[in-house]
Amino acid sequence: MNVPARPPRNWMLLAGVTGLLVAMTVWSAYGIGFSLTEILCNIAGGTRLITESWPPDFGFLPRLAEPMLETVFIAVIGTVVGGILAIPVAVLAARNITPNKLTWFADRNFMNILRTLPDLFWAMLFATAVGFGPVAGALALTVFTVAVISKLWSESLESIDMGLPETIRAVGGTWFQMIQFGAIPQAVQHYVSYALYAFELNIRASVVLGLVGAGGIGMILETQRANFEYERVTMIILAVLVAVLIIEEISESIRKRLA
Amino acid sequence: MSQNDPNKATGAIRFDKAGITYPNGVVGMKDLDLEITPGEFVVIVGSSGAGKSTLLRAVNGLNALTSGSVEIDGERVATHSNRELRRMRKRIGMIFQDFRLVKRLSVMSNVLIGRLAHVPGWRAMLNFWPAADREIAIDALKRVGIADKAWVKASQLSGGQQQRVGIARALAQQPAIILADEPVASLDPVTTHQIMRDLVRINRELGITTLVNLHFLDLAREYGDRIIGLRFGELVYDGSAKTVTDEDFRNIYGRDFTEDDLLEEEV
Numbered sequence A: 001m002n003v004p005a006r007p008p009r010n011w012m013l014l015a016g017v018t019g020l021l022v023a024m025t026v027w028s029a030y031g032i033g034f035s036l037t038e039i040l041c042n043i044a045g046g047t048r049l050i051t052e053s054w055p056p057d058f059g060f061l062p063r064l065a066e067p068m069l070e071t072v073f074i075a076v077i078g079t080v081v082g083g084i085l086a087i088p089v090a091v092l093a094a095r096n097i098t099p100n101k102l103t104w105f106a107d108r109n110f111m112n113i114l115r116t117l118p119d120l121f122w123a124m125l126f127a128t129a130v131g132f133g134p135v136a137g138a139l140a141l142t143v144f145t146v147a148v149i150s151k152l153w154s155e156s157l158e159s160i161d162m163g164l165p166e167t168i169r170a171v172g173g174t175w176f177q178m179i180q181f182g183a184i185p186q187a188v189q190h191y192v193s194y195a196l197y198a199f200e201l202n203i204r205a206s207v208v209l210g211l212v213g214a215g216g217i218g219m220i221l222e223t224q225r226a227n228f229e230y231e232r233v234t235m236i237i238l239a240v241l242v243a244v245l246i247i248e249e250i251s252e253s254i255r256k257r258l259a
Numbered sequence B: 001m002s003q004n005d006p007n008k009a010t011g012a013i014r015f016d017k018a019g020i021t022y023p024n025g026v027v028g029m030k031d032l033d034l035e036i037t038p039g040e041f042v043v044i045v046g047s048s049g050a051g052k053s054t055l056l057r058a059v060n061g062l063n064a065l066t067s068g069s070v071e072i073d074g075e076r077v078a079t080h081s082n083r084e085l086r087r088m089r090k091r092i093g094m095i096f097q098d099f100r101l102v103k104r105l106s107v108m109s110n111v112l113i114g115r116l117a118h119v120p121g122w123r124a125m126l127n128f129w130p131a132a133d134r135e136i137a138i139d140a141l142k143r144v145g146i147a148d149k150a151w152v153k154a155s156q157l158s159g160g161q162q163q164r165v166g167i168a169r170a171l172a173q174q175p176a177i178i179l180a181d182e183p184v185a186s187l188d189p190v191t192t193h194q195i196m197r198d199l200v201r202i203n204r205e206l207g208i209t210t211l212v213n214l215h216f217l218d219l220a221r222e223y224g225d226r227i228i229g230l231r232f233g234e235l236v237y238d239g240s241a242k243t244v245t246d247e248d249f250r251n252i253y254g255r256d257f258t259e260d261d262l263l264e265e266e267v
């Protein structure tokens, strides 16, 4: 059998899409007042900042241990609590195993609302309830984790083979048993992988939340910056960088082992 | 309550003008009248799409009838009460072409799934199975000769062994009826005969009513007591496997049969 001739490329479409992208970029840059000349003029200020930030103040390092640990704790709490709460949210949002359309619809929207609002918003919200500090940070990350894991995992659950859940039904199992024995075992690996991914995001988010007062390393970073202690700021950034790299390395190796 | 009377044979199935029309308009079962007595070994044949799976799945309510009725031991298979349906399914085992095991769990855990509806919910949930139920699971594994594999992960077994786990799971239900939907379709010829012999032996030993969908005619002839032929959702043959003729098969299939319809390659 002959392979049919390759269909011609649609040059018009290609040109149109490229043109549209360029136009949108230019328009956006104009809209936010982005100007190359201005950046070039201000570059002197930037170089001064860089020279003042070097070398990093290694003497400051010992004082970072405790806030760094706090940052990790906030991330751990957010990941564990959020990871557990994400399970029912994801299950009810998976079209193939949700008990009924209404539940699915309600849960879908709930999930979308969680996802639309940024972690900073949740931090502010919880701060007004429990005061600024690590607890508000952990609560914010809990919500953030539910949003991340439930969305990704509900999609994994939707792609499972429905044979096993049906088998659980066939032996007289309940809906809950169908979930526990038929659906979840097929998506456990994905769950662990997403939870680790959420943890990585949470470490970074935990630093950012610290900037606005949720405690941990971010808070130190912000105070030092406000005091123009740029050599200490560099030290903190280096420490965060190393910590994030280590954690990503560990989580990556766990994920590889699972695959 | 015939189901709870240990002296009375259970596992009678009765279709009465039963029909299933799928939501897309396809007729999967049409005006079926069929009576199966406790302990029978029935083989169901028919070409692809004839409605074999539809028939089996109507027995345990996986497919709901759209007309007529199906009764088990005089009790109508529920169409809307989940609780009723679960109570009936508890005593109906099902075996599938693709085994349908939880691959990441042990053989034992898979067989215990057959006990799900027999124990309190919290016990199953916490994997806290009563000793008696574990005993039943072990017995089921012994009956199919793979008790030594109890703690092996299901994914590490061969196809034939996985299907035996599937049978053991059904046996763990202590069923009155076993439904097997093309149980040997993904197995090699040697394993196919072993599994078919297992099913026949279990049927004889325990008197469990057994319905098996097969698409190989020689297997149907060799292992069936009674053969039921379906075509376009209708019953077109019902008779003994000993007396079924090639002409009957031609009629069921609506065509001459070929080597593809036989497990052993000879016509």
Ligand SMILES: Nc1ncnc2c1ncn2[C@@H]1O[C@H](COP(=O)(O)OP(=O)(O)OP(=O)(O)O)[C@@H](O)[C@H]1O
Pocket: B022, B023, B024, B026, B027, B028, B046, B047, B048, B049, B050, B051, B052, B053, B054, B055, B215
């Ligand atoms: N869920 C469904 N929705 C719509 N149509 C269906 C459904 N299940 C089965 N059918 C149709 O009903 C008819 C009977 O299907 P059934 O699966 O019972 O056939 P079968 O004899 O088991 O075939 P096979 O040998 O291929 O397994 C077929 O035409 C099939 O396409």
Ligand SMILES: [Mg+2]
Pocket: B052, B053, B054, B181
């Ligand atoms: Mg079928």
